[in-house]
Amino acid sequence: xxxxxxxxxxxxxxxxxxxxxxxxxxxxxxxxxxxxxxxxxxxxxxxxxxxxxxxxxxxxxxxxxxxxxxxxxxxxxxxxxxxxxxxxxxxxxxxxxxxxxxxxxxxxxxxxxxxxxxxxxxxxxxxxxxxxxxxxxxxxxxxxxxxxx
Amino acid sequence: xxxxxxxxxxxxxxxxxxxxxxxxxxxxxxxxxxxxxxxxxxxxxxxxxxxxxxxxxxxxxxxxxxxxxxxxxxxxxxxxxxxxxxxxxxxxxxxxxxxxxxxxxxxxxxxxxxxxxxxxxxxxxxxxxxxxxxxxxxxxxxxxxxxxxxxxxxxxxxxxxxxxxxxxxxxxxxxxxxxxxxxxxxxxxxxxxxxxxxxxxxxxxxxxxxxxxxxxxxxxxxxxxxxxxxxxxxxxxxxxxxxxxxxxxxxxxxxxxxxxxxxxxxxxxxxxxxxxxxxxxxxxxxxxxxxxxxxxxxxxxxxxxxxxxxxxxxxxxxxxxxxxxxxxxxxxxxxxxxxxxxxxxxxxxxxxxxxxxxxxxxxxxxxxxxxxxxxxxxxxxxxxxxxxxxxxxxxxxxxxxxxxxxxxxx
Numbered sequence: 192x193x194x195x196x197x198x199x200x201x202x203x204x205x206x207x208x209x210x211x212x213x214x215x216x217x218x219x220x221x222x223x224x225x226x227x228x229x230x231x232x233x234x235x236x237x238x239x240x241x242x243x244x245x246x247x248x249x250x251x252x253x254x255x256x257x258x259x260x261x262x263x264x265x266x267x268x269x270x271x272x273x274x275x276x277x278x279x280x281x282x283x284x285x286x287x288x289x290x291x292x293x294x295x296x297x298x299x300x301x302x303x304x305x306x307x308x309x310x311x312x313x314x315x316x317x318x319x320x321x322x323x324x325x326x327x328x329x330x331x332x333x334x335x336x337x338x339x340x
Numbered sequence: 341x342x343x344x345x346x347x348x349x350x351x352x353x354x355x356x357x358x359x360x361x362x363x364x365x366x367x368x369x370x371x372x373x374x375x376x377x378x379x380x381x382x383x384x385x386x387x388x389x390x391x392x393x394x395x396x397x398x399x400x401x402x403x404x405x406x407x408x409x410x411x412x413x414x415x416x417x418x419x420x421x422x423x424x425x426x427x428x429x430x431x432x433x434x435x436x437x438x439x440x441x442x443x444x445x446x447x448x449x450x451x452x453x454x455x456x457x458x459x460x461x462x463x464x465x466x467x468x469x470x471x472x473x474x475x476x477x478x479x480x481x482x483x484x485x486x487x488x489x490x491x492x493x494x495x496x497x498x499x500x501x502x503x504x505x506x507x508x509x510x511x512x513x514x515x516x517x518x519x520x521x522x523x524x525x526x527x528x529x530x531x532x533x534x535x536x537x538x539x540x541x542x543x544x545x546x547x548x549x550x551x552x553x554x555x556x557x558x559x560x561x562x563x564x565x566x567x568x569x570x571x572x573x574x575x576x577x578x579x580x581x582x583x584x585x586x587x588x589x590x591x592x593x594x595x596x597x598x599x600x601x602x603x604x605x606x607x608x609x610x611x612x613x614x615x616x617x618x619x620x621x622x623x624x625x626x627x628x629x630x631x632x633x634x635x636x637x638x639x640x641x642x643x644x645x646x647x648x649x650x651x652x653x654x655x656x657x658x659x660x661x662x663x664x665x666x667x668x669x670x671x672x673x674x675x676x677x678x679x680x681x682x683x684x685x686x687x688x689x690x691x692x693x694x695x696x697x698x699x700x701x702x703x704x705x706x707x708x709x710x711x712x713x714x715x716x717x718x719x720x721x722x723x724x725x726x727x728x729x730x731x732x733x734x735x736x737x738x739x740x741x742x743x744x745x746x747x748x749x750x
Contacts, residue, residue, distance in 0.1 A: 255689035
């Protein structure tokens with residue numbers, strides 16, 4: 192149970208219980224629907240962008256505590272960031288969990304660091320990255336499904 | 341609650357080496373048997389002995405090892421025949437699993453006879469493996485897939501079944517025991533109704549085979565399929581039982597060695613049953629392991645095992661029902677082997693990860709039965725499924741682990 196406390200920290204449980212920016216944005220600039228076919232997690236990410244800056248970002252969907260809290264924390268981290276900074280943060284977060292891709296040293300994870308405990312549970316990493324992949328797709332104005340496969 | 345005196349659970353558990361494992365320092369409580377069962381020493385040894393003593397290709401060589409391997413392979417088929425009470429040994433076809441068995445029937449039985457306007461009848465509680473092969477064959481032929489609905493309790497709407505069964509129906513394919521709900525379906529009633537209008541029935545027995553004594557002749561099933569790894573055997577081996585008359589009329593599923601009598605460039609004569617459907621070098625060790633698994637189950641007795649598992653199911657059901665905020669998905673009168681459940685406050689994946697920390701292995705997800713999840717408006721469920729080696733004490737561990745999970749999310 193001790194290891195699990197590392198994964199399910201208070202802040203994660205709190206974001207799961209009271210997810211921030213859990214709402215739909217009407218007529219969003221960017222939108223994507225993401226699913227994890229392995230476990231059935233589903234998430235919608237909405238984006239409003241003005242002059243290259245993320246003015247608003249929100250999500251809806253059904254997922255586990257890791258998925259929901261990661262999405263909630265993502266919205267807080269992204270608001271006010273430029274598109275380029277948001278992409279860099281995504282890369283940094285993704286690298287911290289999967290050790291794939293390049294790690295941009297100068298992008299600190301800040302509060303997102305609490306989610307890196309999921310590294311010890313390889314099958315759950317996709318839960319933590321689903322919202323980010325969906326955001327990435329929304330940002331790229333991609334249509335249709337995003338999966339973390 | 342104690343384990344029945346006649347049922348020597350200790351001796352059985354000793355036969356399964358993996359049950360001695362610890363997970364995060366806690367004794368393993370393996371309750372993911374509906375996904376795959378563990379293996380007793382006689383099964384492991386049968387495979388080991390084959391490779392160490394007897395192995396060669398089957399039905400080919402004149403040398404000693406080929407003869408020994410062939411004998412072991414053929415013996416296993418005789419064991420399967422006895423286990424499911426098939427009329428003849430050659431009605432038992434070895435496949436890679438229940439999935440391949442269903443695909444074989446879809447392509448070799450259904451595809452040649454289906455035309456536009458024909459219907460295949462399945463149910464809302466099928467595993468994806470008893471949905472997708474029919475969707476494929478419907479696409480190929482223009483036939484239509486019809487789905488019998490299920491009730492809130494997780495039982496087939498039998499009135500609907502009888503109403504949907506018609507002269508358009510060319511095949512009924514139904515699961516014997518639902519892997520997501522645990523429901524035991526009235527397959528005998530289904531088969532009798534279908535036969536009254538000359539419609540054949542395939543029964544998906546993947547979940548039934550370890551829990552319910554099956555007599556394909558008493559059922560009068562036209563096809564019955566199952567996988568070895570759900571009944572203490574190896575993965576990659578399964579069975580298609582089919583009535584001789586139907587199998588003989590079907591074209592081969594795959595071409596290759598072993599399924600032919602003679603080959604020339606002018607034409608090929610197919611081999612007789614069962615070899616017509618077993619192209620290529622088969623899964624010899626899988627077959628031998630499955631034979632050993634059936635021997636092991638027979639030694640203890642499937643009826644005895646079923647009684648033990650039904651006791652566990654009843655105990656677990658009352659135990660889990662008493663947990664606040666827990667909802668059981670699937671409350672059919674007739675259930676076997678498993679309980680699906682959800683918690684108000686905790687997603688099934690979180691349940692799965694957290695109780696793994698207590699050594700408890702359950703499945704969390706959609707169980708390859710997404711239509712069932714949709715029917716009950718849940719994204720996924722957690723599922724505890726039982727085998728001959730599970731104990732009442734393990735159910736207590738499961739219940740405590742679930743309570744801890746709920747507390748953690750408070």
